[in-house]
Amino acid sequence: MIPQGPRLGGNPSRLRLEGTPFITVMLGSMLTSLPIIAQSPVLPPVGLLLLLSWRLLRPELWAAWIALPLGFFDDMMTGQPLGSAMCLWTITMIGIDVVERRLIWRDYWQDWLIASFAVIFCTIGGLWFARLTGGGGTIALVAPQILWSVLLYPFVARQCAWLDRWRIMA
Incomplete structure (x- = not known):
């Protein structure tokens, strides 16, 4: 049974507070190693979607540098050229920081x-890194993956919000 609120005097563990976002992003990156046979990349980058969801849901949770180790783990799990997700995810996190400083408020649509x-930047950037190596x-090859990722983001963000509520409950 899930408690409806924090217990009196109870605090969630440090591992639960700080580890849940890391573990979910790492599990999302590991999803791409499932044995799914396809002619083209159709599975969304779930690790990236989780990273974006956590970052946009809780901006105070992570600094931009956290994308470096999480991107390294994603590169190891997905088989992308080493450094591609590290570079692209870090640039994305810095870009989100810049956009957030310029916006007065942000809503769901933003x-x-x-x-x-x-997602578009990281997917096309991943294609570029793959072509370098x-x-x-072509971009038409990853277009379904981009479309699925963009359409899946609200669901992933909702799941992160649910996990965040569980994470902070004692």
Whole structure:
């Protein structure tokens, strides 16, 4: 049974407070290693979607540098050229910081727009990194993946909000 509120005098553990976002992003990155056979990349970058969801939901939770180790883990799990997610995710986090400083307020639609631009940037950037290392493909190859990712973001953000409520409850 899930308690309806924090227990009197109870505090959630430090691992639960600080570890939940890291673990969820890492599990999302590990989803791409499932044995799914496809001719083109159609599985959304769930690790990236979780990173964006946590960052846009709780801006105070992470600094921009956190994208570096999480991107490294994603590169290891997805098989992308080492450094691609590290670079792209860090640039994305810095870009979100810059956008946040310029906005007076932000709502759901702006979060979805920010996440959409970030997904497009990281997916096309990942394609560019793959082409640099001898891979091939065009933007049309990753277009379904971009579309699925943009459409899946609200669901992932909702799941992060649910996890965040669980995370802070004692």
